[in-house]
Amino acid sequence: MYDRRIMGTADATTTASSALFDPQAILESRVRGAMVRAVPDLASQSPEAIDPMVTASRNAKFGDYQCNAAMGLGKKLGKPPREIAQAIIKNLDLTDIAEPITEANIAGPGFINITLKPQSLSSLLTTMAGASMGFPAPGSLGTAVVDLCGVNLAKQMHVGHLRSTVIGDTLANILQRAGWKVIRQNHVGDWGLPIAMVTSRLIDQAAAGQIDLSKVTLDDLDKAYKAAQRECESDQRGLLMAQRWHMGPKIIAELQAQADGAAEKSERARSVLRRLQTHDKDVMAVWQRISDVTMSACLTIASRLNADVRPEHSAGESSYAEELAPMVAELEKSQVAQISEGALVIRLEDVGLNEPLLIRKSDGAFLYATTDMAAIRRRVQKLGAQRVVYCVDARQSLHFKQVFAGASKAGYAKLPSGQNAVLEHAAFGTILGEDGRPFKTRSGESAKLGELLDQAEAYAFEVITQRSPDMSEDERRSISRTIAVAAIRYVDLSTERIKDYVFSYQRMVSFEGNTGPYLLYALVRIRSIFRKAAERGISTSDLPAPTIAHAAEKTLALALLRYPGVVQDVAKSLEPSRLCAYLYELAGVFSTFFDVCPVLSAASDSERASRLALCKLAEGVLAEGLKLLGIPTLEKM
RNA sequence: GUCCCGGUAGCUCAGUUGGAUAGAGCAGCCGCCUUCUAAGCGGCAGGUCGUGCGUUCGAAUCGCACCCGGGACGCCA
Numbered sequence: 001m002y003d004r005r006i007m008g009t010a011d012a013t014t015t016a017s018s019a020l021f022d023p024q025a026i027l028e029s030r031v032r033g034a035m036v037r038a039v040p041d042l043a044s045q046s047p048e049a050i051d052p053m054v055t056a057s058r059n060a061k062f063g064d065y066q067c068n069a070a071m072g073l074g075k076k077l078g079k080p081p082r083e084i085a086q087a088i089i090k091n092l093d094l095t096d097i098a099e100p101i102t103e104a105n106i107a108g109p110g111f112i113n114i115t116l117k118p119q120s121l122s123s124l125l126t127t128m129a130g131a132s133m134g135f136p137a138p139g140s141l142g143t144a145v146v147d148l149c150g151v152n153l154a155k156q157m158h159v160g161h162l163r164s165t166v167i168g169d170t171l172a173n174i175l176q177r178a179g180w181k182v183i184r185q186n187h188v189g190d191w192g193l194p195i196a197m198v199t200s201r202l203i204d205q206a207a208a209g210q211i212d213l214s215k216v217t218l219d220d221l222d223k224a225y226k227a228a229q230r231e232c233e234s235d236q237r238g239l240l241m242a243q244r245w246h247m248g249p250k251i252i253a254e255l256q257a258q259a260d261g262a263a264e265k266s267e268r269a270r271s272v273l274r275r276l277q278t279h280d281k282d283v284m285a286v287w288q289r290i291s292d293v294t295m296s297a298c299l300t301i302a303s304r305l306n307a308d309v310r311p312e313h314s315a316g317e318s319s320y321a322e323e324l325a326p327m328v329a330e331l332e333k334s335q336v337a338q339i340s341e342g343a344l345v346i347r348l349e350d351v352g353l354n355e356p357l358l359i360r361k362s363d364g365a366f367l368y369a370t371t372d373m374a375a376i377r378r379r380v381q382k383l384g385a386q387r388v389v390y391c392v393d394a395r396q397s398l399h400f401k402q403v404f405a406g407a408s409k410a411g412y413a414k415l416p417s418g419q420n421a422v423l424e425h426a427a428f429g430t431i432l433g434e435d436g437r438p439f440k441t442r443s444g445e446s447a448k449l450g451e452l453l454d455q456a457e458a459y460a461f462e463v464i465t466q467r468s469p470d471m472s473e474d475e476r477r478s479i480s481r482t483i484a485v486a487a488i489r490y491v492d493l494s495t496e497r498i499k500d501y502v503f504s505y506q507r508m509v510s511f512e513g514n515t516g517p518y519l520l521y522a523l524v525r526i527r528s529i530f531r532k533a534a535e536r537g538i539s540t541s542d543l544p545a546p547t548i549a550h551a552a553e554k555t556l557a558l559a560l561l562r563y564p565g566v567v568q569d570v571a572k573s574l575e576p577s578r579l580c581a582y583l584y585e586l587a588g589v590f591s592t593f594f595d596v597c598p599v600l601s602a603a604s605d606s607e608r609a610s611r612l613a614l615c616k617l618a619e620g621v622l623a624e625g626l627k628l629l630g631i632p633t634l635e636k637m
Numbered sequence: 638g639u640c641c642c643g644g645u646a647g648c649u650c651a652g653u654u655g656g657a658u659a660g661a662g663c664a665g666c667c668g669c670c671u672u673c674u675a676a677g678c679g680g681c682a683g684g685u686c687g688u689g690c691g692u693u694c695g696a697a698u699c700g701c702a703c704c705c706g707g708g709a710c711g712c713c714a
Contacts (some may be wrong), residue, residue: 061659068656071694081694108657109694152714186664189714343712354639354710361712368714397641398709417696429642429707436707467676483676499706506687507649511676513662514650521676529673569653571661581651586662588678595669595678616672637676 020134021127022565023065023097023116023558028052030094031067031112038087039073054114056562063105063113064558070110081110088112096120118548121557128544129617133564133624136179144180145379146172148450148508148552149309150392152189154221155200158446159439159503160393161298162305163428166492166630168391169307170576171426173628175389178571183383186309187375188316190291196273197228199286200265203272206286213289218297221290232266277321286297291316301449306485306630320374324366327374328359336350346406352581357402372403377412380421389423389521389574394427394498426574429500439503452508456484458510460517464637471636479637483517484509486631490516493629494580514584516631523626524586524637526619529599531635533612538600543613547606552593556614559589576629583625590618 012049031052036042042050053068070088074081085106092101092112097120105113128134148168151161168184176182189195201224207212211220242252275283295314302309328344331337335464337346342362348355359370379385390400404423413420441447460480466474491508495501511517533540548554559582566582569575599615602608623633 053654053656055653055656057657058652058660062657066656071656075694096659111657191714194714341711345711356711358711363712367712367714394642395708396714399714401641432707463676467674499650500643502649504649507663510663513676514674515662517676518662521674525674525677532673573653575653577651578653581661584651588661591677592679594673598673600673630700637674 017325020131021124021135021561023124023561024054024056024565026097027054027065027067027094027114030092031069031088034092035069035073037091039077040085041077046473055241055305056558057113060555062107062111063115064425065114065116067112067114068110068137070106070112074110078394082106085110085112097124108132108479116558118554121548121554121561122545124561125557125614125617128561128564129620133567135177135567138176139181141179142181143183143384143385144175144387144389145183145185145377145385146175147187147388147390147392148172149298149302149307150189151186151188151294151311152223153195153294154218155189155297156218156222156446157295157301157449159431159449159452160442160446162449162452162488163431163492164391165305165307165309167426167428167497167576168389169302169305169309169391169630170489170493170628171391171570171574172308173630174567174576175387177624177628178568180387182570183379183385184313185315185379186313188295188314188318190316191276191321191371192274193269194225194229195290196276197232197265197269198225199276199283199290200269200272200631201228201231201519202290203283203286204268213286216289216293218293219226219294228265228269230271232262248326301453302559304453304481304485305449305489306632308630315375315378317371319351320371320378321375323378324370326365327377328370329357331410334410338405346409348402348405348409351405352407353402355398355402359406369399369403369406372399373407373410373412373440376403376407376423380413380415385421386415387424390423390425392427393423394429397425397427400427424574426497428497431503432500432525433503436502447503452488453484455486455505456480456509459505460484460487460511463511468637475636479634481635482632483511483520483637484514486520486626487511488516489630490519490580493576494584496577497575516629517637519583519587519622519626520631520634520637522590523619523622525594526590526615526622527635529612529615530619532600536600538608538612540612540616543616544606544609546613546617547610549592549607550597551610552589553614555589556593556618559586560617560621563625579625579628583622583629586618586622586625590622593618 030055032047032050035050035052048208052071053072054065055067055068067088071081074084077084079409080190088101089101089105091111094101094114097116099115099116099117101112107113113123146168149165172182174183196382198221202211202213205224206213241254266338272283276287297307299311328337331346332344337344337359340356343358344360345356345358348357357369358367359373360366376388379388407423408420413423415421431439439447457480460483461476464476464479464483485506487510494514521563530540546553546557548557562582566579570579597611599608599611602611626633
């Protein structure tokens with residue numbers, strides 16, 4: 001449906017630069033060369049088409065890395081795979097980095113097992129430390145827009161906004177690190193009839209002296225929003241039922257009165273909407289007040305979640321309002337859109353979508369999709385995005401398929417190069433309650449993010465008070481805030497994006513096992529070593545290249561070298577859970593190392609220096625990984 | 638009805654373009670703190686990968702059919 005070729009460009013760039021020290025990339029390139037020499041027919045193919053199938057071995061007894069290319073190639077050429085494997089190893093020169101490859105390294109149907117030399121692990125680690133992890137220069141891959149957060153005016157941030165904010169912030173961080181220039185866009189729901197309804201209600205209430213607009217809080221607005229929805233919603237079904245079941249004139253009259261009242265309120269709301277659209281001064285003043293109160297409260301919550309969502313990232317629906325009419329007129333004129341049953345639609349059957357995209361209602365009003373079209377146009381044409389990533393609920397999948405297809409048809413996604421920008425929906429699942437329905441509190445409200453943070457902080461405070469009673473209360477409070485953010489963000493990021501998950505305080509505040517606090521703990525233990533070293537006057541500068549001797553050191557070294565590849569994978573797959581899984585594994589292998597390899601009390605000065613070097617690398621990778629996840633780090637906990 | 642997503646240990650979840658004996662955490666059981674933070678480490682136990690058929694050297698992974706759960710489907714956002 002849309003062009004993904006730009007992705008290929010990104011891959012080529014990133015792979016080339018990390019090949020300096022990433023064993024997988026080095027081995028891939030060597031094996032590819034060997035494959036071409038072993039099977040001359042392959043020489044005619046482009047390098048990308050020759051898959052060397054190199055992966056880290058799952059089981060240490062099969063070496064560090066394995067190549068599975070012989071089986072596939074054997075099948076393709078109709079030759080025994082072990083024969084192909086032999087031909088590959090005959091042409092494979094790994095003497096500088098791996099133990100000698102002989103026939104003994106060919107296992108089973110044709111796996112080639114590769115074990116790296118401890119000496120080369122050491123030099124690869126040193127290269128990695130000095131090479132900015134091998135990432136492309138900032139911004140060198142182009143511009144990516146990340147659509148995140150998506151709060152609505154007059155609504156508290158609730159669990160429904162958690163995922164968009166946390167996943168979006170994390171993906172933005174990761175894309176940036178992987179070499180993209182990132183522009184965050186908070187597509188605030190600040191326009192349209194629902195906003196007009198609450199504005200209308202507030203105008204009435206202020207006029208009646210029931211509220212003081214200069215003092216309203218977001219809580220007040222939230223209540224007004226719900227009340228406005230209710231009073232504009234006519235209970236037509238109830239009225240019909242009452243009439244059908246002859247429920248008595250009194251009930252019918254009441255329902256009739258409610259319906260009449262709702263009709264009147266709706267009409268007033270529509271009038272306010274018209275005045276909003278023509279920027280009527282009085283109405284705009286109220287709207288602006290609603291906007292200020294909402295954004296200030298929501299951005300405070302975002303900041304508590306350590307998400308980088310600031311006022312300058314806001315590009316609300318209102319900011320597109322003036323662009324819609326000309327855009328739609330142009331689409332109609334160019335015949336990209338057609339009239340159907342009174343509405344204006346873009347037909348998409350030719351790209352496999354049966355449902356057309358509605359961009360103008362039969363009453364002339366524009367829709368959600370109209371604004372999204374305008375947003376794509378601005379993001380690609382004005383902001384210069386080669387990639388636009390939407391962190392939005394999976395239930396909007398069809399909507400985005402349609403909008404992407406519509407924008408592509410209209411030419412809005414076209415770049416100066418003639419290629420289409422890559423439009424991606426980073427869809428995420430719903431947060432559910434214990435009953436398997438979308439999460440609500442007992443009173444039927446959405447759980448507010450502020451309260452969620454408070455709860456997690458309170459629990460963290462309990463735990464830390466128990467564990468470190470000697471710490472000052474201020475310090476314990478401050479640490480609790482970090483632990484709460486780590487716990488909440490990690491829960492949201494650590495499972496596959498697309499999956500629903502059941503919300504549970506127990507899970508949110510659990511600090512054992514595969515959790516954010518566990519990662520913080522691992523980092524704190526590394527930092528503690530350096531603090532102790534300083535206390536004892538042990539130098540931690542000018543450390544040598546680490547010597548990889550102990551099995552736990554080797555496991556740690558291999559894990560560290562995988563880091564840049566993982567970040568690049570996430571920049572491509574938009575799957576932060578893979579970075580979580582990696583960091584959890586890294587924290588685990590470090591913990592094992594920490595247990596079995598004394599650092600400060602190592603057997604010799606040289607062993608101590610070597611282990612300190614390894615610790616420094618682990619500290620750097622873990623801290624950076626956490627930073628990408630938006631988890632602030634600690635010195636103590 | 639059409640389309641999309643999910644189904645893996647008691648529970649929560651990993652499992653990358655098909656690879657070797659399907660892995661973690663929690664809960665349970667057994668060990669390990671006078672030594673760099675035990676929020677930890679090591680070990681034990683726990684599996685018809687929803688079901689069936691197919692593709693092949695090889696399937697949790699790919700194809701087809703079905704079962705269960707969730708979701709979306711022209712004038713809401």
